[in-house]
Amino acid sequence: MSRDHQRIIQEANAHYMQQQTRRHFFRECATGMGAMALGSFLGGCNWLASKDPSLLQTNPLMAHAPHFAGKAKSVIYLHMAGAPSQLELFDFKPDLMKLDGQDCPQSLLEGKKFAFIRGVPKMMGPQASFKQHGQSGAWISEHLPHLSTVADELSFLKAVQTDQFNHGPAQLLMHTGVPRLGRPSMGSWVTYGLGSENNNLPGFVVLTSGGKNPDAGKSVWGNGFLPSVYQGVQCRTEGDPVLFLKDPAGMDRDLRKASIDAINEANKLTYEEFQDPETVSRIAQYEMAYRMQIEVPETMNINNEPAYIHEMYGTKPGQACFANNVLLARKLVEKGVRFVQLFDWGWDSHGTEENLAIDFGFVNKCRATDKPITALLLDLKQRGLLDETLVVWGGEFGRTPMLENRDGKKNPFKGRDHHTEAFTMWLAGGGIKRGFSFGETDEIGYSAISGKVTAHDIQATILHQLGFDHEKLVYQYQGRPFRLTDVHGKVINEIVA
Amino acid sequence: MITSIISHFHPVLVHLPIGILLLAVLFHWLSTKEKYAALAAAIPIAYLAGSITAILSCITGYLLSGTGEYDETTLNLHQWMGILVAFSSAAGYLFACNNNALQLKWVSFLLLGLLTVTGHLGGTLTHGEGYLWKTESADKKDSTAVIKPIANAQEAVVYKEIIQPMLETKCYKCHAATKQKGGLRLDAESWILKGGKNGKVIVPGSIDSSKAYQRIILDPIEEKHMPPKGKPQLTEQERLLMQWWISTGADFSKKSKDFTQTAAIKTALSALEKSESVATKRADIPQEEVTKASETILESLRKNSVTVFEISANSNWLSANFVNCTKWNREIEKNISSLKEQLIWLKIPGAQLQESSWKTIAGLTNLRRLSAEHSNITDKDLEHLSSLNQLQYLNLVDTKITAKGLMQLKANSNLTNLFLSRTGIGAQDFNTVKLKFPKAVIDTGGYNVPFIATDTQQLHPKTDMK
Numbered sequence: 001m002s003r004d005h006q007r008i009i010q011e012a013n014a015h016y017m018q019q020q021t022r023r024h025f026f027r028e029c030a031t032g033m034g035a036m037a038l039g040s041f042l043g044g045c046n047w048l049a050s051k052d053p054s055l056l057q058t059n060p061l062m063a064h065a066p067h068f069a070g071k072a073k074s075v076i077y078l079h080m081a082g083a084p085s086q087l088e089l090f091d092f093k094p095d096l097m098k099l100d101g102q103d104c105p106q107s108l109l110e111g112k113k114f115a116f117i118r119g120v121p122k123m124m125g126p127q128a129s130f131k132q133h134g135q136s137g138a139w140i141s142e143h144l145p146h147l148s149t150v151a152d153e154l155s156f157l158k159a160v161q162t163d164q165f166n167h168g169p170a171q172l173l174m175h176t177g178v179p180r181l182g183r184p185s186m187g188s189w190v191t192y193g194l195g196s197e198n199n200n201l202p203g204f205v206v207l208t209s210g211g212k213n214p215d216a217g218k219s220v221w222g223n224g225f226l227p228s229v230y231q232g233v234q235c236r237t238e239g240d241p242v243l244f245l246k247d248p249a250g251m252d253r254d255l256r257k258a259s260i261d262a263i264n265e266a267n268k269l270t271y272e273e274f275q276d277p278e279t280v281s282r283i284a285q286y287e288m289a290y291r292m293q294i295e296v297p298e299t300m301n302i303n304n305e306p307a308y309i310h311e312m313y314g315t316k317p318g319q320a321c322f323a324n325n326v327l328l329a330r331k332l333v334e335k336g337v338r339f340v341q342l343f344d345w346g347w348d349s350h351g352t353e354e355n356l357a358i359d360f361g362f363v364n365k366c367r368a369t370d371k372p373i374t375a376l377l378l379d380l381k382q383r384g385l386l387d388e389t390l391v392v393w394g395g396e397f398g399r400t401p402m403l404e405n406r407d408g409k410k411n412p413f414k415g416r417d418h419h420t421e422a423f424t425m426w427l428a429g430g431g432i433k434r435g436f437s438f439g440e441t442d443e444i445g446y447s448a449i450s451g452k453v454t455a456h457d458i459q460a461t462i463l464h465q466l467g468f469d470h471e472k473l474v475y476q477y478q479g480r481p482f483r484l485t486d487v488h489g490k491v492i493n494e495i496v497a
Numbered sequence: 498m499i500t501s502i503i504s505h506f507h508p509v510l511v512h513l514p515i516g517i518l519l520l521a522v523l524f525h526w527l528s529t530k531e532k533y534a535a536l537a538a539a540i541p542i543a544y545l546a547g548s549i550t551a552i553l554s555c556i557t558g559y560l561l562s563g564t565g566e567y568d569e570t571t572l573n574l575h576q577w578m579g580i581l582v583a584f585s586s587a588a589g590y591l592f593a594c595n596n597n598a599l600q601l602k603w604v605s606f607l608l609l610g611l612l613t614v615t616g617h618l619g620g621t622l623t624h625g626e627g628y629l630w631k632t633e634s635a636d637k638k639d640s641t642a643v644i645k646p647i648a649n650a651q652e653a654v655v656y657k658e659i660i661q662p663m664l665e666t667k668c669y670k671c672h673a674a675t676k677q678k679g680g681l682r683l684d685a686e687s688w689i690l691k692g693g694k695n696g697k698v699i700v701p702g703s704i705d706s707s708k709a710y711q712r713i714i715l716d717p718i719e720e721k722h723m724p725p726k727g728k729p730q731l732t733e734q735e736r737l738l739m740q741w742w743i744s745t746g747a748d749f750s751k752k753s754k755d756f757t758q759t760a761a762i763k764t765a766l767s768a769l770e771k772s773e774s775v776a777t778k779r780a781d782i783p784q785e786e787v788t789k790a791s792e793t794i795l796e797s798l799r800k801n802s803v804t805v806f807e808i809s810a811n812s813n814w815l816s817a818n819f820v821n822c823t824k825w826n827r828e829i830e831k832n833i834s835s836l837k838e839q840l841i842w843l844k845i846p847g848a849q850l851q852e853s854s855w856k857t858i859a860g861l862t863n864l865r866r867l868s869a870e871h872s873n874i875t876d877k878d879l880e881h882l883s884s885l886n887q888l889q890y891l892n893l894v895d896t897k898i899t900a901k902g903l904m905q906l907k908a909n910s911n912l913t914n915l916f917l918s919r920t921g922i923g924a925q926d927f928n929t930v931k932l933k934f935p936k937a938v939i940d941t942g943g944y945n946v947p948f949i950a951t952d953t954q955q956l957h958p959k960t961d962m963k
Contacts, residue, residue: 062799063818065807069782146946197804197818295821312946314953334846336804336820354958363956375946382942383870384892384916413958467809487718494733 060229060284061203063195070467071431071497072390073197074333075190076340078326078373079174081214082167082348083395084365085358085416086424087445088128091158092139095443096401097125104402108446115165115418116350116406123444124403127358127414136435143366146374152435153377153386154426155495159439159448162397162455165418167215167348170396174455175220175341177484184224184475185232186459187339189484190466192230193473197336200295202233202288205337207325209237210345221341225477229281232341238320241300241328245293253293260286299335302327312375323372330379333389344369347395350404351415358414377428390430390465392458398423401444422448425458430465433497456489464491504560511558511619514551515612518586521547522605525593540601541593548586555583566678567622575618582611625675650766655756656686656749659769660742663735667724686749701747710743734765741765780913781865781889782814783841789813790839794832801829808842816842823848830857841865841887848872852881859884870894870916876902883909892916894942900926907933918942 087093104121128141134151147154164170169179176183184192187204196203206221214220221232235241247256264283271279302310302324303317315323322344329340346365348356355361373393380386399416422441428434439451460470463484470489474481521543528537558579562572585608592601620628645662647653664683670676673684681693692698698709705711712723713731724730731739742748745756753766790813798805802821808814815836822829823845830853833840840861846868848854855874858867859881867885870892879902882888889911893903899921906912915930915937922930927941 063804063806065810065812067810069779069809069812145949145951149946198820199802199804200821308945311948312944314946314948336818357958360956360958367951367954367956371946371948371952378944378946382916382918382940382944383894384868384890384914384940387914490717 059195059199059287060227060280061191061196061199061288063197064193066194066467067469067472068467070465071388072429072465073388074336074338074340075187075390075392075430075462075466076329076333076376077186077342078369078391078393079171079214079341079343080347080365080369080393080395081171081210081212081343081345083170083397083399083418083423084347085349085362085399086158086422087126087399087401087416088143088358088362089141089366090139090156090424090426091422091441091445092130092141093126093401093441093443093445096123096445099123099444100125108402113165114400116404117400117402117417118405118408121400121402121405121417123401124414124416134435136437138435138437143363144370146370150374150377153381153428154435155428155432156437157425157427157439157451157453157458157492157495158422158437159441159450159452160394160398160423160425160454160458161448161452162420162423165397165420167396167418169216170418170420171214171216171220174394174396174458175216176222176224177456177459177486177488181219182224183482184226184230184484185219185221185341186462186484187221187232187341188223188226188230189473190339190463192226192475193463193468194338194466196338198295199288200291201299201332201335201337202292203338204230204232204341205332205339206232206234206341206343207237207328208234208343208345209320209322209325210343211320212345214343214345220343225482226475227277227281229284232339235300235328237325237328238318242292242296245296247293256293257290260290295335299331300328302331305331309379312379314371314375322369326372326376330376330385333380334383334385349399349415350406350417351411351413352404352406354413356413356415358416360413380429386429388430390432390462391428392425392462393427394425394458395423401446419446421446427461427495431497432465433495436495438492438494451494453492454488456485457492459484460489461492461496464496500560501564504557504563507554507557507561508623510550510554511616514547514554514582514586515616517543517550518547518582518589518608518612521586521589522609525601525605541590544586544590544593548583548590551579551583551586555579566676566680568675568677571618571621575615575622578611578615578618582608582615585611621675625670646771647769650769651752651754653753653769655742655751655753659738659753659766663731663739667729667731667735670728689747699743699747702744704740704744707743710739713739734768737761737765781841782808782812783863783865783887787813787839787863790815790836794835798829798832803829805836813839814841815839816844818844819848820844820846825850825854825857830854833857834860837861838863844868845872846870848874850874850878852878856881858882861885862887864888866890868892869896872896874898876905879903880905882906885909887911890914893920895919897921900930903930904933910936912937915939916942 087096100123102123104123106120109120126141128143130139130141131148132138133140133148136152138151138154138156140148140151162170162173164173164179172181172183173179175185187206191203194203204221208214218234221234223229223231236243247253264286267279267283270276271283302315305327309327310317313323313327315321315327317324322342325342325344329342332340344365346355346361349358349362350356351358353361377386377391380389380391398419398421400419402417404411404415404417422445439453440449441447442449463470463473470483470485470491474483476482521540524536524540524543527533528540558576562576585604589601589604589608592604617629647658650659653659668683671678672681674682679693679695681698682688682691689699690697696708698707700706709723712721713736715722717726717730741756741758741762758766795805798817803817803819804821805815805817808816817836817840825848834857837860841863843858843861843864843866845858848869850873855878858864862884864885865887867882867888867890871894874893874896876898879898883905886909888909891906891912891914894916895918897920903917903922912934913936915934917930917939918941922941924941927939931939
């Protein structure tokens, strides 16, 4: 054997040794010895020692049966990032008006921490007029003239609480159940549990608007420790929703298929050797990408919707806007996408600038979202989809009944600071009561006095509507089962129809 | 502390004397046969080991009885029989050593009987009266027992008709005749007022000092929360009524109307008049179960991009979505036909089907939900569908069907939800349709969200502040 040959073999050996990590050693050791022991018991039958090929044969996104028959099949979650003021929209507090301009009582400040309020702020009455709407008599402000017409479709949660007063952690808590990074998001849990009804589209799609991603970053739709096939797929809201859908010049679809098949074949061998579920994810993603080439241009294109739909939603084709995303959400749900997560940034009405003023920027945000959200509910309804589509609206926390005085000084515009003790969210469709309100706040909307619910309760309720016992939808990780609601969460049965 | 830990070993230890002594008896009987005569040598040691473990079981058992969680008469009997087992096995050892064959024979019969009875009594103590013949399903029924609706909640005796059934379904399992955890019984007025071994649990008129109530409202993750984790919990409504009953004086004979009622209590009371099970039952799932569908047929459909799966993990009823399979071939028709028992929900949005396929669908006689929006369904196809007499939900949005076509379904009396927007059914037909389907909620769509000038106007300080 020549020296060259020897060198190549040595190199290959060295490379092989590098691949053998401590984990490989333990695993091979344990299963190897276990298999030997079992083999002697079972007379050489090694069925227990054989590797589990089931993961490879089933598509990880294949639809599964939930724990029990859920009322909802999909979720559209409208997250108003930055946290809209409940006091200007749904939580009508006439008594707060009487205190307008007065110093905030010490009792409300003692032992409390605020993001920006310092010293003694002034109270601020509702900056909107309210009326009762529908047969349910829901209080909705003048800022939402369209939503007011569908008040009887909504179930309000008036006493939502959180323990995080900064955007990032509060958004993470709302969507992943923990205010720190690293946990799977609600959409990931749902696709992990239910799979997708349409194997040509991702099960969990994310659309953002308002010019910014949410403060918590892309972790709010991350897969955490779940296989990455369950992470939210963020689609672009301007231009092509998904890039590189078209095959490059000179590459026809058969050739594309052949190359993907070859790559997947290699990946399958890798999986057989290392048993890493991420390899299965990679295989599924290649296949999904290939199938999406056909489905996405059709589904993700709102231009082929009829004119009356565009008028109804108030879309602006070609531009990045919330209305387009809402229409897209409806189209995706119609096609069997499980979880559509919308984030609309710009609701952080501190009063530090015009766009963040409770009487300017905030009102404009309301105007830009009111018509599309109302259209979504009515459109789902007339398509017979509202019963099986759960629509959730809310922010990550609420806003203070006090006027924000950043660092103890007067802000240039009127605004409210972050508030954790009480805020409003609403749910509609998907087997939730129609025209209902649960929970109450005190006479100035500072704290919840009854029907308190937390992010975990809302998560438990969403999972419940989809057919899951939130305590049983678990994933084994780091030696223990994890779940979305951690050790908390109670289904809000009061709003379940 | 240490004694209570030792006492926890009783349920483990008791199995030793049972096993060893039965073996001793077996050896004794067998040893009379010549073939097994050699076993005779093992008999004394077997009896000795049996009696030592029996004594240990008696000691741990005595420590355990101190917790006061068990029915006293059964406990007493179990205790003395256990002691008798220990004595007889010790006697057995002595007889075996001295070769007193006759006495040993009597001891063996005695032990056989004692072990059986003592063991059964022990089982009764831990698992409750009559545990032996109870089947799993009966046990399940117990824990999920639904409280029957009350005819008139205002006229009802609060304790007897509202509180007692609540206690019976949620508390009796551990706090009644068969078991008294923490020394507490809740199955009669005197027991309830007496409390448990740590004192009173209900103080009439005082929510704050009523320990029973305080432990009900404790965070469910706390160890002291009642009912314990995993057991059926009190509903919000039951909790409210319990609070009301205690705070109004925990009376045992008065009626609801005799007490002041807040709005919340009034709602909770009137809710008792409705049967809970009716509300929680789903009409679009059949009550009975069905045999499992053939896996090969499901696989074959899935290969054709059909999403088909059970409606829930513990059910064989099927749901199918043809969103990616809008054209059917013979094979699909055949496969669908063979699922006609199981398929109850079917989605065929945008389907472009031939008449034969619509006939296939017409054969799915268990179908509860059919979504055929954007499909090529015609009035003629609808005629076939009149065979679907279980159908409740029918979505025909954006199809060519007309009012005349729909009338062919008027005998389908189960239809409760009809979606007809953007069909040939116009506003002028609406009333006729409504008359023919009086039970159904009919959605003809056509909603719009009229444009308001402010929708596109932006508020700015310069122009708006004067």
